[in-house]
Structures are given as C-alpha cells and as structure tokens.
Amino acid sequence: MRRLPLTVIGGFLGAGKTTLLNRLLRHAGGRRFAVLVNDFGAIDIDSRLVVAHGGDTISLANGCICCGIGDSLVLALMRVLEKVDVLDHVVVEASGVADPARIAELALIEPLLARDGVLVLADATSVREREADRYVGDTIRRQLDGADLLILNKADLLSDAQLADVATWLRQRAPGLRLVPASHAEVPIEALFGLAAGDAPARDAPPRSPAANDATPDGPPIARWSFTSRGPVDRAALLAALRALPDSVLRAKGIVRFADAPRQRGVVHMVGRRIDVSADGPWGIADLRSDLVLLGTPDMPDAAELDGLFAGVAPAVSKSASW
C-alpha cells in the first residue's frame, strides 16, 4: 500500500513556521503537498496559482492543497486523507503550544501515512527566555525534546558569538539534538522533504507529475552525497556512521541489503536525529544493490570526509557528491 509521508512542523508562536510553509508551497518541486495550517490568512499564495478556493481548502496549480485546521486537527487530517490519491506528502503545522512529536505519532496508527519527520523551529533570539517562562517553559521543552531536527531561526539577528552561545545551550539541554541555523526559515526545502526524484522515501515514491522537473528551485543550495554498494552492508556500522553525521546533514534515505538479512529490502530513513530502519519485503527481481543518499546544507562535509566515514559500512562501488 502507498503511504503518504507525514511531516509535522512545530515551534512556538513567531518561530517562523508559516515562513517555512510559504517557502514549501513555492518550492514544492512537482510533489503534491497537502499543507494543514492554523491560520489561513498567514499563508501567502500567489493568487495566479490558485485554481480553486473552497471554504477551508485552497487548491494550487502545482497540485498542492492548503487546508485550514480550524479547531480540530484530527478532523482536518481526516478530510485530507479522503484526497489521498492526488497527494504525495502531508505536512501539518502544529499549533504553537502543541507537542509536534505526538502529532507525528498518528502516522504510526494510520495505514495511509508514514512518519517522515518532526521539524521544530525556534526563534534564536528568544528561545532561552521562552524556555524559562513559567507558563510555557515546559511546553517549549517538550517541543525541543520531540524534534528530529531543530531549525534555529532568525540567526541573522544574532552575532556569531551569540548564536554559538544559544546553540551550545540547546545542545547541553537536549543531548543528541540536530540543529541547523537559519534566517527567514531558509533551509534547503528539498533536503527537508526529499523533493528530488530519487530523494523520496523509496517505499512510496510517488508517480511523477508531468509538470515536475529536477531543476533546483531558487533558495539556499543543497548538498548531496550518495553511496552505492553491491556488497552486504554492516547494520551496526551503518547506524554508527549515520549517528556520527554532523548537523548539516538533514536527511538520509536508502534501500539497503544488510549482511544480517540479505533477502530483505532494508529501508533506511533519517530526518535530523531520528533514524528509522525497516524491512520492506523481499528483494524480488530488483537489482541487489544498496543505495544511500545524504542531503544537507552547503556546510555538509565534503565527499572525501563522508567517503571516509562510510568506509567501514560496505565495499563501496561508487560514491558521488554534488553541491
């Protein structure tokens, strides 16, 4: 069964969730997103792109739809799932006080959805103050703890030293956190959502719509590194290598033939710090080959460094990198 990836975007009021969603809707790159938003009015859509505007849903020329959540996320999600056939990916904007990780768990009890990632935005200029607030401090802490990837937004408003300070503080309070600084929520959208043809979660790669093309949309550049091997992959070594990746690697996906389960198609899916490895049935007639792609910001380590990091995972056949 085809499963739609579900991404949940969380973060406190003013952290930049809507900015990120607006960027996503502009750079959907041929994938048909359903974006569930709290405040319709805050979504800034070029009116020339709107093909239909009905009640709580706007349909766009690029196949995306934008839906208001109203007062019930559950019902809004249910309405979106009725359109499952014309969609490739569902994105939920969690309310400013919601726990986005809890919302993402709905994908684990909904056969039509696959949990993709929990992206949490934090305002670099105020996150420490918010975290100490007597009313919302615990809410902020739950959001930070549940983040697969933390986008530390409004970095441009701080000096380098201040930014480093906030980042250090965040890492101390949430060990293992993957954090990427950004301004105006400018994070490579393709890397966050796996937009390019080969970057979608393989088990549910969508049919490409004719309008799609692989030209990189404008916005911050994306770094990509890939790895192919015909030899068996050492599971522990792969997980160790993925865990050792720096924060600049935002996403990894792969179809892997593990040494300990050579007949199974292993699926590796990583967003930020969360790594999911699952078995996706037998290989069948597919080429017995492991592929892994890493996507990240331009700060991602260069090919030589990544080649080194993954050297012990399997006898590599080819690696490639592009920036």
Added chain:
Amino acid sequence: MSSTTIYPARRIITMNAHQPFASHVAVRDGRVLGVGSLAELEGWGPYTLDRSFESLVLLPGFVEGHSHAYEGGVWKFPYVGFFDRRSPDGAVSPGLKNIEAVVSRLRDIERGMTDAGQPLLAWGFDPIYFGGRRMNAADLDQVSTTRPVLVIHSNFHVLNVNSPVLAKAGIDHSTNVHGIVKDSAGKPTGELQEIAAKYMAYRASGIDLAGVLSDEEAVWRFARVAQLSGVTTATDLHNELPESTVAGYRRASASEDFPIRLLPAFGAIALPVDEGVRKLKALMQHNNDRLRFGLVKIVTDGSIQGLSARMRWPGYYNGLPNGVWNTGPDDIDRLLQAYHDAGFQVHIHTNGDEASEVALDAVERALARTPRRDHRHTLQHCQMADAAQFRRMAALGMCVNLFANHLFYWGDIHYSQTLGPERANRMDACATALRTGVPFAIHCDAPVTPIGPLFTAWCAVNRLTASGRTLGESEQIAPADALRAVTLGAAQTLKLDDEIGSIEVGKRADFAVLHEDPLEVPPTALKDVRVWGTVLGGRVFEAPAA
C-alpha cells in the same frame, strides 16, 4: 387583543427579591404579565384560569450555562455508563455496574445489527467505579471478532476498541505511540488515550461522526433531554459553527415545538479573529427567541482528571507533570483582546488554577487597553480557583460558572490523586463565589456529565462524592443559593438576566414545573425532585414520566 392566562400553583419560587414567593402567575404573549395573588392579577383584564399547575411548583426555567449539543449527538449511540441516564425519549438507560454487563449489553445490540461492516460505537463508559479492572480488547471481542467495536469513556478522552480495530490500524506490540496502553507483556490492551483515542474514534467509526454529532437531529435530541430536566435555556458552549451545523440549529429552532432557547458559543480558535468577528456579526443578524449567537469561547487548558489541566505550584498531588495548553498564553491574550474590543462576551475554559491565572491576567490587560463596563467575561469550570482569584474576578467585573457535578463524579479521584485533600475540599468553590460577590452559575458540561440542574444544585449544596465523602463543608451553599445559580445566576453569566432567570413582570414566561418543592424537601433530596415539564414562552411542554 392578546389573551391572558393565569396559572395558580402550589408555590411559585420567583428568584425575584421583591416577591420571592407567590401563588399565581399571569402570562400574555409568551411573557410574564404579572406575579402575585389572583386578586392582584385580575386587574389586567379578562383571563383564562388554567389549573394545570395547581398542585405543582413553578420555578424560573432552568438555565444550563455550560453544556454541549453533542449530548444530543451521542444519544444516536448506545449509552453504557455506570449511572442511570435519561435519554431524549424520556426512558432511563440503566447504569451498567461491571464490565460483563457492558459486554452483554453490547452483544445484544450487535445481534440486532444487520449491516455486517457497520461499526458499533457506544459511549459513557467509566471504569473508575470498577475497582481497578480495565476493559480490554478480549472483552470487546466477545461482542464481535469481525465488526469494529468502540467504547468511548465518559470523559471523551479515552477509548476502548476490539481486536479488529487494532488490526486494521496496524497496532501491535511494536507500535510505540503515546496513549496506546499496553499490558505488562507489551501487548496493546485496546485502550487508547487522548489524541490517539480521538483519531481512532473518528477513523474507525466509518461514519461522518462530526456531522452526526451536531446535525439537526442531534440538536433536537439535545433540546429534548434538556427539557426533561426542567431546562428552558441551554448553551452549546463550543462550536466551530460550520454552515451545516448552523443550518441544523436554524431548522430545529424554527419549529414551535422546539423546547429550549439555544445559545451556541463560537470557538475562537477556529478562524482568524477578523473573520470570526465578521462571521458572528452576520450570524447575530438572524438571532431570534430560540436561537442566539454572540457568545465566544476560548479553551485554555485540558481537564484535571485527564491530567491535562494547567496547575500552579505545587501541581498534581500524585506528582505527575503539569498539563498542556490548548491555547497558549499569547494566543489567549490575542483572542481575548480582539473579541473584547469587538464588544463580545468571552467564556474562557480554565480547569487548573494556572489557566485561571493566565485568563485573569489576559482580562486585566484587555481592560487596561480597552476599558469596558459590564463585559461579564466568564471563567468556565474554574475548578481550582482560590479566594484571591475570586477577588480578582470580582474586581475585574467577571462572572464564573463552576463545575459542581465534578464533585460527585470525580471528587474521589481529585481527593486521592489529582488535587489532594486540601484543594479537593475547596474545589468548585461556590461559597467563595458568594462571599466575594462574583456572579456565578453551576453546570454539567453535558455530555461529560448528564444535564440536570436539580442534580447540579444538589452537588453544590451537599458536595458529596460518589463514594459518599463530603468535600469541604465550608464550600457548601444553601439550596436557595444553588437554585439561584441554575436560574438567575446562570442568566447573568449569559447576559440574559433582563429577560430570563426569574419570574417577574416583563420577563419571558419560561418555567420549570416540579412535582415537589425544592425548598421544602431535605437538601439531600434535592436531586430527587421530579420534573413535571417546562413552559417556554408560555407554551407548555409536559415531560413523559420517567
């Protein structure tokens, strides 16, 4: 010339301080023409003497200030709660005293179902009275191993399902989702909580549950069940007000037979504020005698028993972490200010005392920015407020609607687990409201607890829990004060006290008609006073005998 009817009654309890009791009431054009003795009323001219209430007691029609029309929606499905509950047709749905009784009731219903795929949904289940035994999937598999069976708990936040539902959702030992309860062996028990419960209820019910819960039929059932308990005005105190629901309200309330005045409150979070204000103003254009838009609702925190209330220090008695915001402090400020500035009255759900504090701060700030007399913003539930918070409500011109029914239904849990003895003994502090002069009502929050103002008044008077413990004698109030809280007090919290809530000249002829005199029965028997029926705008609605 319109006709006048004079009703003699055994006693009329008016809630009018000038004339607290009387023997006759005259009605003309749906309104109270006069109250007094027959001789005093005869001066109004020719009349018909109607002796229907001669041996009965009249009170102002009860006003339920916090209920939900979902009460009517859920009656589409079988009730499987612990306590007897009256259904809209007047029949009593008997309480089920153990899990076996619930299973056997559901099995009977299942046998009668014809469509094999149709899910069986039931509601009102409450295992807290079953000595620790929880329901599990195996219990419900005895009802059916093929048909989805879903049992919603009385708090509407927890759900039990059978194996087919778990299988269809792919829930097994490997599913690590918050709110999916597992046994000691790591196997899901079939109990789901919070967002997982809500999701599964809607997903597996296979019907447009949201639609069914608030369609025209649901509004009718809600009105009927309210009327059976003597209610003539009731709120639907949180609704997104989609067009379909509004159309249902309109069609139902357009009928002369519709037995209540209905006041929906718009859930402020549903729309951006400018759109919300516009929508409400447009809806108010069509307000009429039986349907009034204009109330606004903000939900701040969750519930105490759901461990989601926002509490001040020292928090939950059992040490569990603080609850969650439904609407955060910044948004509470923003929404309250916008609707305050636009002239609306806002009802603010606050269960925990931290939520009450945030709401009080928000009202104080809104008033500093936009001074406004007689706004009557009302804290709803407000179960944990201390005396200082009540003094702030008084100073800020606020009202409060206290959740008295909680004392009975969850008081034991609050005493032993959530609040601890000290705060449980002062929860839903009606006597403090009286002492501090905050206009107050008491409520049922139906369908969370059954609608029944006499029962609610009994709770405020006696403060007895289900196990028989008295929670804080110092917060008990007199029967007369409790009856005021379900009539004129509630009308005040809805800004309708000029129109309803007491029996006096000029007001609407809305009466609760009772078999016994609630001020003469022992206070412990207040809940047992029988309702004969109601009068709404002069029209008589006799309730079927229970």
